[in-house]
Amino acid sequence: MAIFCLATLAAAFAPSWESFFVARLIAGVGTGAESVIIPAFLSEFIPGRLRGRFIGALAGFFSFGYVAAAILARFIVPMGPEGWRVLHVVAAIPIILLLWWRRSVPESPRFLIAKGKMAEARAVVEEIERKARYRSAPPADLLLSAEPVAAADQPAKTVLPRPGIAGLWQGGLAGRTAVLWVLWIVITFSFYGFFTFMPTLLYQDGLTITKSFTYSIAIYMAQIPGYYSAALLTDLVDRKWTIAAYLGGGAVAAYLLSGSEASAQVMIFGGMLSFFMNGVYAAIYAYTPELYPTAIRARGMGTASAIGRLGGISAPILIGTTYPVLGFDGVFLITMGALAAGVLVVLIFGASTRGRVLEDISADGPVVSPASGDTTPTGGNLHAGTR
Numbered sequence: 001m002a003i004f005c006l007a008t009l010a011a012a013f014a015p016s017w018e019s020f021f022v023a024r025l026i027a028g029v030g031t032g033a034e035s036v037i038i039p040a041f042l043s044e045f046i047p048g049r050l051r052g053r054f055i056g057a058l059a060g061f062f063s064f065g066y067v068a069a070a071i072l073a074r075f076i077v078p079m080g081p082e083g084w085r086v087l088h089v090v091a092a093i094p095i096i097l098l099l100w101w102r103r104s105v106p107e108s109p110r111f112l113i114a115k116g117k118m119a120e121a122r123a124v125v126e127e128i129e130r131k132a133r134y135r136s137a138p139p140a141d142l143l144l145s146a147e148p149v150a151a152a153d154q155p156a157k158t159v160l161p162r163p164g165i166a167g168l169w170q171g172g173l174a175g176r177t178a179v180l181w182v183l184w185i186v187i188t189f190s191f192y193g194f195f196t197f198m199p200t201l202l203y204q205d206g207l208t209i210t211k212s213f214t215y216s217i218a219i220y221m222a223q224i225p226g227y228y229s230a231a232l233l234t235d236l237v238d239r240k241w242t243i244a245a246y247l248g249g250g251a252v253a254a255y256l257l258s259g260s261e262a263s264a265q266v267m268i269f270g271g272m273l274s275f276f277m278n279g280v281y282a283a284i285y286a287y288t289p290e291l292y293p294t295a296i297r298a299r300g301m302g303t304a305s306a307i308g309r310l311g312g313i314s315a316p317i318l319i320g321t322t323y324p325v326l327g328f329d330g331v332f333l334i335t336m337g338a339l340a341a342g343v344l345v346v347l348i349f350g351a352s353t354r355g356r357v358l359e360d361i362s363a364d365g366p367v368v369s370p371a372s373g374d375t376t377p378t379g380g381n382l383h384a385g386t387r
Helices: 002-012 017-043 051-079 083-104 109-114 118-132 149-153 165-169 173-204 213-237 239-258 263-290 294-349 358-363
Strands: none
Touching: 002 017, 002 083, 017 051, 017 263, 017 294, 051 083, 051 213, 051 263, 109 118, 109 294, 165 173, 165 294, 173 239, 173 263, 173 294, 213 239, 213 263, 239 263, 239 294, 263 294
């Protein structure tokens, strides 16, 4: 957050486009880091029966940000030739939140346990229970059940290592990583492929509404029910089925949009496409951190999201290259094929996580051993905030 806000403030006072460009790149680093750390962080606090809707709802706030950004830009930028600078100053104001977050946001008990800080983990859990006015079990049982009660009073002697990216491909984690990387590439490729080139392609067919403010608002507003409907569905029918259903819905919407010949159809089917594709993001943001153990949860989330950006980068290049050769139908078939591949991958190879404790999900595959960094089944079970 600090990186983003400070870089955005620097962009507001940039003396040249080159310095502005560098500041925006640095701000992007902050945005990318925060967007993958927060889902991993929050997932370690939420009970399994509610985790999908909480993380999905968290992702849903992206849509409010898009709408707010569009409204701010609409009224601030036209204020004058320096309006864009004022907009950047406004965007840097959230740095004030750090004063509040620093004191009010607790560290994850699971992360503290993984670091051997048992007493600190106990204190966090007890503070959460105190605020909730509820105690589900004695403090010792709320920590690591494999540890004796006395172990909670002092840091553990061994601390989990910080494995590199290779750790995501150890043992049973390799299959999960492969599935997630494919899904993130497919989703990001399709999303940016459609929303980067679709307005241009439709505009060439004479549908000028694709360049209008009304079209943009319709797309943004459709994101909100897309995110939150998927967030609820992930706890009802499981993450993998939600991802498959919304990928399939996106494919149908894209097919209908490709045949649109009237502005009203573009509005409706474009909104449907936005609904389903953003719903997929709500589900994948909940699904990804669940599949990794605490020691590498944030790294797994961040790497999957980063790999997915390769799809976002390649989509405009591939579509722009193939459109003159294959035409609109060819571009549509390429994206449809990517969506279909994503549906098959998640249904055949995706793990089920609905309502399960994070440690139980990790126990299905190897995790990093505290002693050697080898992959071994997990033994402990953290009950705080999981049932």
